[in-house]
Amino acid sequence: RKEVEQDPGPFNVPEGATVAFNCTYSNSASQSFFWYRQDCRKEPKLLMSVYSSGNEDGRFTAQLNRASQYISLLIRDSKLSDSATYLCVVNAANGIFGTGTRLKVLA
């Protein structure tokens, strides 16, 4: 089993839809969790940290489930500009990326 796994997608959703991604991790000692977005041929950009209590930033909500060892990202009211690859990072002592999930929001 890979350390950090994501469904590669692609997820094709219409504008305005709600979409959710999960990211599972194998190391129960993992301490910190993040979501990144990466546009084609660009660097990953930090989207949000994931706290034990969950956190929300506008249309984006991130949650952590330690018991089942996964984190999630929910995007509400999808915009065309949300089209990108979404990567989770699970950090025990280093930054290990998940495989990434491609999202395409369709007009």
Added chain:
Amino acid sequence: DTEVTQTPKHLVMGMTNKKSLKCEQHMGHRAMYWYKQKAKKPPELMFVYSYEKLSINESVPSRFSPECPNSSLLNLHLHALQPEDSALYLCASSQGSGMYFGAGTRLSVL
């Protein structure tokens, strides 16, 4: 300011060349990273420096040699690379609240 600067943006080198990639941050972050990313794949961790000391080397071949001259700078020295080393090389820095990436160096090895 969450800026990490990488130079050069593009690099083409032959298999016998020696070149260096440079990375600079002025956010006071004490952890710095090198990642390698191939097309349609996630970034793959190569090295981690913590407080200017190499803390993680993910079994990277010795033709890649990292160096951290001070807390703001990170170099990656390249020598005798192979064509399969062609990739986007990303530098990042962190202070525990997520990593911030530079725009990367796109490397082609001929």
